[in-house]
Amino acid sequence: MIHRVVEDISTGSDSDYSSQWISWFLSSKGNEYFCEVEEDFILDRFNLTGLNNEVANYAQALDLITDNLDDDIQDELRGSLDVQARLLYGLIHARWIVTARGLSKMLDxxxxxxxxxxxxxxxxxxxxxxxxxxxxxxxxxxxxxxxxxxxxxxxxxxxxxxxxxxxxxxxxxxxxxxxxxxxxxxxxxxxxxxxxxxxxxxxxxxxxxxxxxxxxxxxxxxxxxxxxxxxxxxxxxxxxxxxxxxxxxxxxxxxxxxxxxxxxxxxxxxxxxxx
CATH class of the missing domain: 2.20.25.20 (N-terminal domain of TfIIb)
Known part of the structure; x- marks a missing residue:
């Protein structure tokens, strides 16, 4: 069974974290296996079909990934959303790496x-x-x-x-x-x-x-x-x-x-x- 692991945010201010979530995620230790999913792929809702049933607080987690999350969100909610954003990005990543451009990035x-x-x-x-x-x-x-x-x-x-x-x-x-x-x-x-x-x-x-x-x-x-x-x-x-x-x-x-x-x-x- 895979346990949900939340790493401490050790680099950057809260504003850097909220405005560049994917860059922060990819630069975190332990995430070296992942490649960057292009923004156009994430913003195309067709590519995300069915993921709303897999991820709690799906809409807000997606906003966090795409840097559209409201800055006024409470800190405690941001922590739980980070877990869901990691899950959502991971599931999107699995779909991305079997596309032509995703395969090319993983090939490198x-x-x-x-x-x-x-x-x-x-x-x-x-x-x-x-x-x-x-x-x-x-x-x-x-x-x-x-x-x-x-x-x-x-x-x-x-x-x-x-x-x-x-x-x-x-x-x-x-x-x-x-x-x-x-x-x-x-x-x-x-x-x-x-x-x-x-x-x-x-x-x-x-x-x-x-x-x-x-x-x-x-x-x-x-x-x-x-x-x-x-x-x-x-x-x-x-x-x-x-x-x-x-x-x-x-x-x-x-x-x-x-x-x-x-x-x-x-x-x-x-x-x-x-x-």
Whole structure:
């Protein structure tokens, strides 16, 4: 279950906060996964269809996001509206990143490896993509998907780990690869995006990012006392969907992969029973 986390407003005056809410939100620590949603998209009410049923105080939360909130609003109401504005912006963000312009913005972040790189050695620092395991808010936190090994990972940072997966949705990663098929990583060998080569000497930002990586941990794992079989059975898997529908060829491939996994799990169970 995702808990509603409200960060302290540590920068800027109240007037700066109320007049530039989206800029403030994107610059806050822990929100680095988000991209800026264009104002025209937010102001088009067609794009927000149904969100009024998802967000309490929807109209006022929208006014806060678009910097149209009345300055005379009480401070205590502003605090509760901030929670609703975060939820509303996150749900709008999930719809924005599957549009052509939204995909383009997320592509830039993907190329910079803003979401981290796969910790597996054989993936050769393949950049990761954020994904939600459900489109319903407050159910699952965001996971990071590797298009090379096709596994899911949890963000290492607790700030990123508390982000709701519904703010990225179940469609985004695979739709990005469908729109930009040249980005689909090979299953072996080096890749352009996943190159582990050292950055240029003068690129201090890149060097710092590589020192901090990997910024992910395995989605499921355990110590020596935990059964390998139980860990394998609990591991979550990303099932590529486009607006809720699985693609036929990928679904067939995943059924075959899961059959192979089940056979391997059965072998592990037999080996553990013998020891």
């Amino acid at each position: 972040k993907y190329k910079r490896a803003d979401f981290g790189r796969c910790p597996r050695v054989l993936c050769q620092q393949q950049p990761l993509l954020p994904v939600g395991l459900t489109d319903i808010p407050y159910e699952k936190s965001v996971k990071l998907y590797c298009g090379r090994c096709e596994d899911l990972y949890s963000p290492k940072s607790s700030r990123h780990g508390s982000i709701d997966g519904a703010y990225f949705g179940t469609t985004f990663p695979h739709l990005l690869f469908l729109v930009y098929p040249t980005l689909i990583p090979p299953k072996s060998g080096p890749t352009e995006l996943g190159s582990g080569a050292a950055p240029p000497a003068g690129d201090s930002r890149t060097r710092r990012r590589l020192r901090e990586e990997p910024d992910v941990t395995a989605a499921e794992g355990g110590g020596e006392a935990i059964s390998t079989t139980s860990v394998a059975m609990k591991a979550e898997r990303y099932r590529p969907r486009i607006y809720g529908f699985q693609l036929n060829e990928i679904a067939k491939l995943q059924r075959w992969q899961e059959a192979v996994r089940d056979r391997q799990v059965a072998r592990l169970e037999a080996l553990e029973q013998q020891t």
